[in-house]
Amino acid sequence: AQSVTQPDIHITVSEGASLELRCNYSYGATPYLFWYVQSPGQGLQLLLKYFSGDTLVQGIKGFEAEFKRSQSSFNLRKPSVHWSDAAEYFCAVAPREGYSTLTFGKGTMLLVSP
């Protein structure tokens, strides 16, 4: 069965510092890959997605993610974090065949310190 691991439950980053959130997946074939963000009390918003092609994907709000097949990873990065980036971030995968159901990681809570 497919699974998604986000090893960091919480991460604290200083404002202006760089950010990397880790995501590893376990799946027979390369799935579709997504990163969602959830601000407090809000629904989920798509940051970026990888389907095929260039392994470095650009998203909204200055985020990017790199797909590394050899490591089964899809880490999210941002060069300079803003206080408004404080939120919970979810990595998710969906199979390339069959019905389009997402499997989510358990999330990483990002805290931004002044």
Add this chain to the structure above:
Amino acid sequence: NAGVTQTPKFRVLKTGQSMTLLCAQDMNHEYMYWYRQDPGMGLRLIHYSVGEGTTAKGEVPDGYNVSRLKKQNFLLGLESAAPSQTSVYFCASSYSFGRRDETQYFGPGTRLLVL
């Protein structure tokens, strides 16, 4: 274009009571989903639908029923609420299988407290 909307936003139930959560989407999506979100558990799929008149079980379907009588609506029912069903419920929708854009679009959530 409202996207995905959920009704109600918040509800308190007593154990044993029933209720229905409504999800509506105006994007003509074939697929619709119900998730629950609990602290430290991420989002878990309850039920989903691949088209009008169809439903299927997800990861945690027990205690819930769903119906998709109209393409734009997906209802989640709790026949006899239990405290373990206290959660935040999210609805989502996406285009049909085979399209490149498999992104799921989420509603704002319904917070349910079962006493």
